Amino acid sequence: MPQRITVYEVGPRDGLQNEAGIVATEGKLRLLRLLADAGLPRIEATSFVSPKWIPALADAAEIVADLPPRAGLRYVALVPNAKGLARLLAARARTGEGAPPVDAAVFMSASETHNQKNIHKTIAETYAAFEEVVPPALAKGLRVRGYVSTAWGCPYEGAVAPERVVEVAERLLALGCYQVSLGDTIGVGTPNQTRRLLDLLLARTRPEALALHMHDTRGTALANVLVGLEAGLTTFDASVGGLGGCPYAPGASGNLATEDLVYMLHGMGYETGVDWPLLIAAGELAQRLVGRHLPGKALQAELASRPVLAGAGA
C-alpha cells in the first residue's frame, strides 16, 4: 500500500501576502476553491496579522467566512498574537455549523535578528507572547501549528546552528503545537545539513510532529524533501506555482512549488490525494491573479506541453 504524504499548501497566505498589487478577496476565494477541489488536505488560507503590517491580508475575516468545505480538508490561519487569535475566533463565531475546520498557526525564527526584524520581538519575548496565544487557542478547541523560520540560514546572521532550531522547535511543541514546520526562509539548505538537523530533532520527537517548508531559491528544495522522506517525515509545505516566499528578482524562486513537490511524490509512488489537472488549473489561476508567470517548473512544463490551439473556431 503506497504511503500517504500530506502536501501542505501555503500559497493563498504566504504567496499572496507579498504581492505588490493586492489580489481581490473574490480572486483569493476562487483560488481557495480550486485548491480545495484539487484535493489539497491542508491549505493555509490567510493571516490575522495586523492590516497595518500586511494590507494584502486585511480581508482575513471575510476569507474565513467563505472557506469552501471539503471532506478531509483543514484550513489554517496565522495568528501572530492574542489580538490575531481574538479576530480568528470572532470570524469563526460568525460562520455556520457546516463551516470547514480552521487551525491556527504561530511563527517565529530560529535566529534572533530575523525574529526581531520580522515580528518585532526578541526570541524570549516571542515565547512569552505565545503563552498568550497557544494555550488559549487550544482551550478554544483549535489545533495550533508552529513555524520556525531561518532554520537553515538567516539573511542577517548567516548559518544557523541546528541546536538553535531544536530549542525553538521543542519550545513550540511543549507549548502545545501539534506540528512544527521548519522553514528554509532564504533557500540555502543542502541535504547533509538537512539530515543532521532532522537527526537531532528525531532523537527528541516523532516524524509526524515535524514538517519541512523548503524554498527553491537555489534549486535544492526537492533534494531536501527527499532527505525528509527518507527520515520518515510525512508533511511538506509548498505553494501553488511557487508563489511567494520572497523571491528576490524576476525569475528567482522562493517557495517550493506545489506542482514540483506533487510531481516528485507521485513519481515516487506516494499518495497525496491531489488531482493533477486541477492542481495545474489552480496554478494557471494563480498566474492570472498575480499577472505574471510563476516560477514553478512542473507548472511551466505542463502548460508549455499543451497542444497549441489553432485560431478562433478551432
Added chain:
Amino acid sequence: MPQRITVYEVGPRDGLQNEAGIVATEGKLRLLRLLADAGLPRIEATSFVSPKWIPALADAAEIVADLPPRAGLRYVALVPNAKGLARLLAARARTGEGAPPVDAAVFMSASETHNQKNIHKTIAETYAAFEEVVPPALAKGLRVRGYVSTAWGCPYEGAVAPERVVEVAERLLALGCYQVSLGDTIGVGTPNQTRRLLDLLLARTRPEALALHMHDTRGTALANVLVGLEAGLTTFDASVGGLGGCPYAPGASGNLATEDLVYMLHGMGYETGVDWPLLIAAGELAQRLVGRHLPGKALQAELASRPVLAGAGA
C-alpha cells in the same frame, strides 16, 4: 578528506547549439575561457555534427583550434559519425604541442523513436555506425564518452524501461567508451526510478563508468543527483546558467544549472575545484551572449543578492 566530484560542463555545446541567434565564435571562446578559469575539469566545447543539421556549431574546428589550456582540464567534442571524427582529428592535427586534451563523445537514445528522430538511424544502425567511430577514435589515442538520451522517458514513447537503458549503456561501454552519461532528456526522472536504474547498472559496472545528465524541467534534477551521489557516482553533467536542454518555453528549464549543482555539492562538503565567483561570472557572460535571463536558480539568487551600486561615480 572531502570527496572529489567531477562537474562536467555541457553549456558551450548543448546550451549554445539550440540558440535562435547564433553566438559568434569569439563569444563562445570567451565563455570557454571563463569556464576554464572557473576550474571546471571537463567542458564539452562543441560538436562535429554536420553544419547542415546544426548551423550554430559550424565553427567547431575554429573552437578546437583556440581552446584555452588549463592544468587538469579536458575538453570534449561530440562526433556523431566517421565524418565528424575525421573533422575532429583534422582540427586536432592543426593545433600545437601544448594544446589541451580533447575527448570525443558519441550519443544515442534508449528509445527507438527518439533515436530515429534525433540521429536519423535505428538503434541497431547506430550501434553499427559507432563501430566506425569509437574503435578508430580509440586507435588515434582519443578517449570516448557515450551519451544515452531519454534514459528516464521519451517524448514519443513515454516511460523507458530501465532494461533498455542498461542494454545501450553496456553496448557503449563494450565498444570502449570510458564513461556513459545517462540523460534525462525531457526532465521526468524521480528518485526511486533513478535508484532502480542505477542499481541495475551498478550490478554490471563500476560507478566511475557512469554519469548523470539530469534536466530540471520539473525541479527534480538535484534530488536525482542526490540519489546518484548516494549510489557512489562521481560525475554529474550540468550547464552554465541552465543554458540549453531544449526548454519548452520562457521560464521553463532544461539542463540542470552548473551553479545549482555546485552550490549543493559545496554545501554537502564535496570538493569540485570550481571557483564560485568565476562560475557566476561565466553565468553572467552566458546571459549576455544569449541576450536573456537564464533559468539557473542559484545564478539568479546570486545576481539578485548583490548590492545595487549607486549611480555613476559610486
